[in-house]
Amino acid sequence: MHSTTFTQIRESLSSGEETLSDIVSQYIDNIEDKNDEINAVISIDKERALGRANQIQQRIEDGSAGSLAGMVVGVKDLICEKDIQATCASNILSDFESIYDSTVIKRLRDEDAILLGRLNMDEFAMGSSTENSIYGPTRNPSDTSKVAGGSSGGSAAAVAADFCTASLGSDTGGSIRQPASYCGVVGLKPTYGRVSRHGLIAFASSFDCIGPLTHSVEDAAILLQTIAGSDEHDNTSSSRAVPDYQQFVKDPDVNIKIGVPEEYFGEGLDDEIREGIEQKLDSLEESGAELVPIHLPHMKYSIATYYILATAEASSNLARYDGIRYGHRADIEEVEQELKEEKQALEKELKTATGEEQEEVSSQIQDIDSSLIRLYKKSRTEGFGPEVKRRIMLGTYVLSAGYYDEYYGKAQKVRRLIKQDFTEAFEKVDVIASPTAPTTAFELGSKNENPMQMYLNDIYTTSANLAGICGLSVPAGTDSDGLPYGLQFMADTFEEGKLFNAGRLIEQLPE
Numbered sequence: 001m002h003s004t005t006f007t008q009i010r011e012s013l014s015s016g017e018e019t020l021s022d023i024v025s026q027y028i029d030n031i032e033d034k035n036d037e038i039n040a041v042i043s044i045d046k047e048r049a050l051g052r053a054n055q056i057q058q059r060i061e062d063g064s065a066g067s068l069a070g071m072v073v074g075v076k077d078l079i080c081e082k083d084i085q086a087t088c089a090s091n092i093l094s095d096f097e098s099i100y101d102s103t104v105i106k107r108l109r110d111e112d113a114i115l116l117g118r119l120n121m122d123e124f125a126m127g128s129s130t131e132n133s134i135y136g137p138t139r140n141p142s143d144t145s146k147v148a149g150g151s152s153g154g155s156a157a158a159v160a161a162d163f164c165t166a167s168l169g170s171d172t173g174g175s176i177r178q179p180a181s182y183c184g185v186v187g188l189k190p191t192y193g194r195v196s197r198h199g200l201i202a203f204a205s206s207f208d209c210i211g212p213l214t215h216s217v218e219d220a221a222i223l224l225q226t227i228a229g230s231d232e233h234d235n236t237s238s239s240r241a242v243p244d245y246q247q248f249v250k251d252p253d254v255n256i257k258i259g260v261p262e263e264y265f266g267e268g269l270d271d272e273i274r275e276g277i278e279q280k281l282d283s284l285e286e287s288g289a290e291l292v293p294i295h296l297p298h299m300k301y302s303i304a305t306y307y308i309l310a311t312a313e314a315s316s317n318l319a320r321y322d323g324i325r326y327g328h329r330a331d332i333e334e335v336e337q338e339l340k341e342e343k344q345a346l347e348k349e350l351k352t353a354t355g356e357e358q359e360e361v362s363s364q365i366q367d368i369d370s371s372l373i374r375l376y377k378k379s380r381t382e383g384f385g386p387e388v389k390r391r392i393m394l395g396t397y398v399l400s401a402g403y404y405d406e407y408y409g410k411a412q413k414v415r416r417l418i419k420q421d422f423t424e425a426f427e428k429v430d431v432i433a434s435p436t437a438p439t440t441a442f443e444l445g446s447k448n449e450n451p452m453q454m455y456l457n458d459i460y461t462t463s464a465n466l467a468g469i470c471g472l473s474v475p476a477g478t479d480s481d482g483l484p485y486g487l488q489f490m491a492d493t494f495e496e497g498k499l500f501n502a503g504r505l506i507e508q509l510p511e
Contacts, residue, residue, distance in 0.1 A: 005216045006165050009070045013060055020053040020060065020070060020114075027072050027116060031163045037144055040157040042077060042135045043085065044117035056112045066112035068226055071219075073108060074158045074167040077118045078125060079210065080199040081105050088201050089133035090123045092327045092383030102199020103234065104168060104210050104227045111226050116164050120154030123385045124318065125170055125203045127151050128178060128457040129447065132387045137444055140183060142483055146441035149179025149457075155213050156183040166214040166223055170200060172207045173306050174437075174461025177473040177488060180213055181436035184475045184484030186503065187213045188220045189461075191493045192468035193238040195224070196231035204313035205236075207306075207465045217474060217503040221245035224496060240494055248500040254288035256502060258489075259429035263299040264460055270439045273485045276477040277435055280487055283509050292429050296421045299463055301414050303455060306462035308398050308411040315395025318388070323379025330378035336371050343368055390451065419467040426492040431502045434460050436473040436486035464490050472499040474506045 012018045028046055035041050049072070059065035075081065078088045080098035087093045101109070108115065122132040130138040130153025138153040140146040141161040148157040152169030156179035159167050169176040171189035180187025188211045195210045202208060212223035225246065230239040258281065265274060285291050323329035343365065350361045369377070384392070398407035425432060437457055447454045464471040469490055476487035487506060491498040 004162070004165065005214075006071050006219045006222060007216070009165060013070050020057040021050060023070065024049050024053045024072055024114060024116070027162070027164055030161065031117070034141075034161055035163065037139060038141055038157055038161050039136055039138050040120055040148070040154040040161060041074065041117045041163055042089075042120050042154070045084075049114055049116050052114050056114065059112065066110065068108060068111040068113035068222070070165075071113045071223075072116050072165045073113050074117055074119045074155060074164040075105070075115055076121050076152055076155045076167070076169045078121060078170060078201040079104060079168055080201070081115065084118070086118075086201060087134070088124045089121050089135055090383065090385065090388065091134055092321045092380070094134065094328060096326065098199075100199065103196035103231045105199065107227050113226075119158050119167060122151035122153070123388050124201070124314070125151040125172055125175055126314070126387050126391050128174075128454050129442075130154060130179070131444065131448060132385055134385070139444065140441045140483075142184060143441070143481070145443060146483065147182065147444055149182035149437075149441065151175040152187075152213065153179045156180050156185055156187065159183070159185045159213050159215060166212055166219055168210060169213050170203075171209045171211055171465065172203050173310060173465050174458040176211045176213060177461050177471055177486070178437050178457060180473040181486030181488075182441040182484065184478070185213055185215060186217055186220050186475070187211070187473045187486075188224060188496070188499070189464060189471045190224060190228065190496060191238075191470040192465075193236050194228050194470070194494060194496065196229075196234040196237045198231055198233035202317045204310040205317060206313060207310055209465070217472075217500055217507055218246065218249045220472070220503075221249050221500045238494065243497055245497055245500055248497040249504045252501045252504040252508070254284075254505060255290075256431065256498070256505075257290045257292050257429040258284065258502070259292050259294040259425050259432040261294050261296045261299070261425075261432060261434065263296050264434035268438050268456070268459070269435055270479070272479045273435050273439070276485065277433070277487050280476050280506060280509060281433055284505055287505070289505070294425050294429065294432065296425060296463075298414060298417045298421050302418060302463040302466060303459055305411045305414045305418065306458070306466055307394070307455060308407050309415060309466075311391045311395035312399050312408050313395070315392050315399060318384075318392055321380065321383060322376050323383065324376070328379055328383040330375055330382055332371070332375060335374050335378055339368060339371060339374055387451075415466050418463055422463075422467045422469055422490075422492070430491070430498050432490045433502075434488045434490070436460060436488040440479050440481070440483035440485050460488060469493055470496050470499055472503050474503040476506065
C-alpha cells in the first residue's frame with residue numbers, strides 16, 4: 001500500500017480484494033517499521049482499531065456502514081477523545097485524559113471512520129516545525145534531516161508516510177497548510193466557524209480551525225463533508241447548510257478566475273517554487289482559467305498583526321493551566337522548602353546588614369511569595385516549554401495597561417483592513433493563488449535560535465486566518481533536492497467548494 005486514497009480503499013473493500021482488518025494491519029505495520037525515525041505517531045491503540053475494523057467490516061458486508069467506512073484517521077494531539085490522553089505535546093498536560101469526545105471525533109465515529117492514533121505537534125500548536133514537543137521532533141518522510149512543518153507536522157507526516165488514510169490537524173496561522181506543503185500532501189483550513197471547535201484545546205480562539213490532511217483533494221472534500229456543520233456546543237459554529245463538496249471534485253469547472261497577488265510572489269520566495277507555481281497557473285490558463293492580477297495592500301502587515309493578536313489570545317487561554325484546577329502541579333513540599341531556605345538566607349543577611357542595605361533586605365523578606373503564588377509559578381515554569389513561554393509573555397505584554405491600545409487595538413484595526421482587502425478581491429475572482437510557504441522544508445534545528453525566521457514561514461498563510469476565510473494547499477511539485485512544495489488557493493468565507501474545484505484542476509494537470 002502506497003499513498004492510498006480513501007476512494008481506492010473503498011474500491012478494494014467493495015471488490016473484496018481486501019478487508020478492513022488487512023488495511024488497518026498494513027497501517028500498523030508501516031508505523032512499526034518507520035515511526036521510530038519519523039516520530040509522527042505518539043500513541044496507538046492497535047487492539048481497539050482492529051476490533052473496530054472487524055465490526056465495520058461486518059457493516060460493510062451487510063450494507064449498513066457509514067460514509068467513512070474504510071477511512072483510517074490519525075488525530076492531532078490537541079483534539080479530545082474520551083478516555084484518551086490529549087497532551088498538546090506539553091508537560092503541563094502530560095497526565096491529562098479527556099472525559100468527552102470532541103464534536104469532530106463524534107462525527108467521524110458516527111460515519112464509521114477508524115481512529116488509529118495520536119499525532120505529534122508543536123506544543124499547544126505554537127510553532128512551524130514540530131520541534132517544540134515533549135515527544136521530540138517529527139521528521140519529514142521525504143528527507144528525515146528536514147522538518148515536517150508545524151504545528152500539525154505529525155498530521156502531515158503521518159499521511160505522507162502512509163501511517164493513515166487521512167488525519168486531522170488544526171490551523172491557527174497556517175498549521176495545516178504549511179506542513180502539508182512541506183510533506184507533499186493536501187491540507188485544508190476551513191472557513192472559521194465551518195467546523196466545530198468543541199473539544200479542540202485552544203491556542204487562539206478567534207483563529208483556530210480544525211481541518212483534514214489527505215492524499216487527495218477528493219478525500220479532503222469527503223472528510224469536510226462529515227465534520228462540517230453547526231454544533232450546539234460551539235456558538236461560533238455556523239448554521240449554514242453544508243453543501244455536497246464532492247460535486248466540485250467530480251466535475252471541476254475549468255473556467256474560473258484566479259487572482260494572482262503581486263504581494264505573494266516577491267522577495268523571499270524561493271526561485272524554484274516561484275517558477276513551479278507560475279508554470280502550474282499558466283497550465284490552468286491554457287485549460288480555460290483566467291489569471292487576474294490583484295493587489296492586497298495590507299498583506300505586508302499580516303505577520304506582525306497575527307503575532308500580536310494570536311499571542312494575546314494565547315496568554316488569556318493558557319492562564320487556566322495553573323497546576324491547581326488541572327494540569328501539571330509542582331511538588332508543594334519542594335516549593336515550601338525553597339521558600340524556607342530563601343527566607344532563612346535573607347534573615348541571616350539581615351543580621352549583618354546596615355542602613356540602606358538593611359531596608360532593602362527587609363523589603364525582600366516582605367516580598368517573598370506565598371507558597372500558593374510560588375506553586376503557580378513553579379508549576380507553569382516546569383509545565384510550559386520555551387516557545388509557549390515566549391508567546392505567553394508577548395501576549396501578556398500587548399494586553400498590559402499602557403500598551404493595549406498601541407498594540408492590540410491597532411492590530412484589530414489592521415485585521416479588519418486585511419479582511420477588507422480579501423472582500424474586494426473576491427468581487428473580481430473565484431480564488432486567490434499563492435505559494436503555501438516561501439521555501440521547502442528546512443534542516444532540523446536550523447531556526448531554533450531565531451524565532452523571527454521561524455515565524456516568517458507563515459508569511460503566506462496567516463492572512464487567511466486573520467480574515468476568517470478558507471485555504472487549501474495542494475502539492476505542486478518538488479525542487480531540485482526532491483523536496484515537495486505546495487500551491488495555496490484561498491476562497492471567500494464558506495466557499496470551500498471553489499477551493500476543491502481549483503485543487504482538483506491542479507491534480508489533473510500532467511506531471
